[in-house]
Amino acid sequence: MENDPQWTVKKSRADQASALSTKALHCAVDAMGQSIDGPAKTPGIAVLNSQSWKRTDIATATVPQHWNGRLVDTSTGRQVPYQHTGARTIRFQAAQVPALGYRTYVLEAGKNTAAAPDPDLQWDQNTGTLENSYYRVKISPRSGAVTSVYGKSERRELVDATSPFRLNQYVYRPNPARNSATTPDRQWSPSNAAISVAEQGTLSITIKITYPGTPGGKAADGKATGVESAGATLTLDANTRRLDIADTIDKTKVSTPEEGYFAFPFKQDNPTVTYGGTGGPVALVDEQAPGAAMDWQAVRGYADVSGPGGGATLSTSDTPLMEFDHIRSMELTGRPGRLDTADDHPDLDSVRPKNGSVFSYAFNNLWGTNYRQSQDGPITYHYTVSNHTGGFDAAAANRTGENTGDPLQSVSLATGHKGSHPQGSHSLLSLDAPGTIVQTVKPAYRDGNSSEARLPLTIRLQEVAGADGPVQLHLPYAVSAAQLENLTEEPRREGQLSVRSDGHGSVVTVPMHAHNIVTLGLRPSAD
Template structure:
């Protein structure tokens, strides 16, 4: 047992973009908080040491907005007190969910470029408050960027904390990067639980916490460290002058413990320098329990997942254009677009009153603003992709009828006539060749390159006014890696391997039979493996719709009770009376074959929806099953959930999933205390029994339960019931912040493929990438040169993913090269033209050591599961 000598206070404002106030108001408030903190720092500069006020800016998003709008004098003032150690800067952009993809995680740290390079600030620490975890890729990224200390102040409601708690460990990321992590008390602990700052409370509240630590044989430290926010505004709260006066008076009195203000970085140095011998190492993903909340807004969550893909594709083409001397990259616009996508994936979903007053102006206004982040990101991404595709296409061919570029100049019957051009231009934004089957875009009188790209929109929408909609034709062909090809319109996909029968469809690889009682898959026969993969779980089949409610007048309180006198603030119940049901009636349509696709649709009646239908489809020669639900959801403010079941006929299950962009095995690659009841997927999850398996890609709904329905288990270890993946498509189980209900038409699209042997994360990742990012398709362009071309390609045997963006430095492009295997590898990349220069770089694109260029090729050595940044220059600049 160790006697507590000192109480260290880290004063800050917890950053919620929303919750207590409209989102734009919250941003303005945080600027005011910085000004108020500087006032208080100056006002207490003559106080005794330890009582001099200090402040930590918890996140960089509001800080950078403040600095960008501040006067020169305000900036100098901030810099002065920052150098004096009185105002600290933590490195995380916001308090984030694990919905961010790998590129978003990098971009969330780009404010450090500006804070360090432009404003001269020193950033060595990071904070993530409230949220129950963060991707372990951040352990690698932060360590690479010189941010060596990380603190978590978890709000354990509906979640759990890792151990030691409170305590420290070296947190190791997937590729071996390490940060010193402090797993501490709730961010409001200092003021709201320990009473620090209030002499009427502190003597009653503080001693139990101190004595508890002193009696804990596993706690080796002689201090209590606590974050402290405003006692009235624990979220988005201002600095509190009473804190400095309280600490000064406390230290002047005869008290058993001294108090001192510490910034997060000062505390990290103290921990590192004095207590190295007491700190062990833990490796694994800090999977966030709160990622269940985004299931409360399934449509918009799906939209933002599309934004991730579209922004990546747009930047890949913009990088290609820069490499060929046609730079169109707007760094400020790109930063804005990623900021919008990140703000949707930021942890604050809406107003604190979202469930108790769902129809109030306050609640509706905040949800409108939150949703707008997703819509803005995806539509800005579409515009950038369309413009980049148009610029890429311009030198490749001639647009249709000469002089026709403005649809407004044409009569409807003229605007949508075929141009007579016999090809479509297909662009592949992935770094390996693709066999594609694409829809023929609508004829637009030669102006298609100047419009939105058809491949992302509903052809039958009627946008632009009424017009005849021709039958949808499809084109098949091969497109080079990160390249383009003109495919003849005449090359329609064949259908010789396709069959359609009563309740069944087939192609060369699969035979699927639909259960007329449920609408799910009764038979999923892999012809190559001779195995029927369709399993059952609780009577449900693959593709079945399941609706869940709580059979109790307590509603949400029957799932978890919220008790702020409990150290964990809640109790999760394991006896919740769930009520689950499937389809009450099923109507199966006639199976059809058209344009290289066999499909069959089941329309169901079921609880929770006004209508719902699922279409199963197989493309010719393609080893992929399409499962596309469209549910017309009814609003329901009592707790509910929608699942889509995927039980498989396999032996003892082994799961692997794309967890925050990293191939990970549940339990093995997670911290103890990380979420095990549900998992957020980036793109894919795989279940196998060693002999065979299935890779599932949910395009819209990221949440899954593994092994069966696991809601209400509150488990620290995943113990799967069987080889089942349950897509947890919708839920509204939270009592604050997240939406009380959702309604309207919501797509839930899935792609799956089967395989022999154990999971191959490279094959799974590539299958998921192709499912998630369709090729870009354009028409009315007559080729005038090469019918195909490529920007770059990755060695087909290399276990890597590669994405591209224009570099932040003029003339460079940046590649993210990701090793998907748990062993070191060398990735070889070949380019159409020889790079003039290649360099390694840090995650923020600061250049490092040179990489040899051999002809048109470079080789990048990668640590296990590493994501490295490479800069290349092709021009003479």
């Protein structure tokens, strides 16, 4: 309903949820910063890693106004190259930030003499080529879409040149007749791109792509565009196997059927398509539940298209619906394994992707929901393109997706501040199994009827790679007891866990099974 009187209420709930989650993140980051010692003589920075594995990635940090000195890693004593992104912000590569831990840096006075980390990082305006040590990316001067992503070390092209689409091409499909789903006969994509450098330094280069405006959602030739304007940024960081993309559209109100996509045609014949699901990876077709949709998939973090020689991974933190092989526009009414008696379900082999194209389903107004059909205004979609050698690796793909959705955080450290954790590089909890992640670390739940058998610290683990076997938790403090618990945090029968000292803290051995979620309770030693 276009003039829904409840729209303001519904929108406010989404806005409030966003504000609360942002506030919770900022409070947690600030609290962690307060727990870390500050440098003795100058301000500092702590980079925080909330994932279960050690990470090397780009971090953004706040520095004093117009600071331009030396950034020094307190663990190694070495200068770290950085790039200013504003009067009070810098970007730098934080190396080997420990799992569920932090790494600290000191902001010293003096000349920054750190060498540029990647001599291959460059942009050539004449050829439209963006490059670092891992990738050579070519951008079409006319359409602004990506025509090539060449993996240097693998000597492999990632973009399918035979596809009618280019990588990161915005595709709009309207149907003003209102009588059915959308079709390709009125399909529109922008052209006449203006390409410029948004930011260029020793750590990263960001290319900005803009298109002539289409006021009222109409192009000069009269075709519907669905947007007032559209644009994108493409970023390559130094020594980083990743192309970051941000697509921004200013949506117009449209009440007739419409769909919007971003195309990612990867070069891979007859690929194995695997995407992140709630409990782990899902192989398209073969591992879908009976009755599952075949047109679009709800992707958690990543979608991967692979063959024996390697593959490409598309990650996103905010655009979870994807279609594979071609734009389907709800072409498959029947679904394999339907629980009713319908006999119109498709042959499974007919729906297996024959090529590596992935289409991010950015928006549509075809479905009946309790939200307003036509919504307007600016919105940005984020993607990351990366590649790998060999076949699909569930643990590696999960890490890629989680890293995209959960960037490293940073917090300022005050001079002389005393916390409970020292300067340097320290993990507060780590695992020895790449396919197991830490979901939760929190105080145990308590209520008036709770059992004294509960232990004060709750940790929840999830296995995401389909592997059985024991997992060892490494904690930097003494643990006097550990036990398995159920999801309501009550102890399980015969659930006592082995705890031993390794000279640096405690090691707890936990039995894990493929795709299981395991809850355990710990009692840190009073000593």
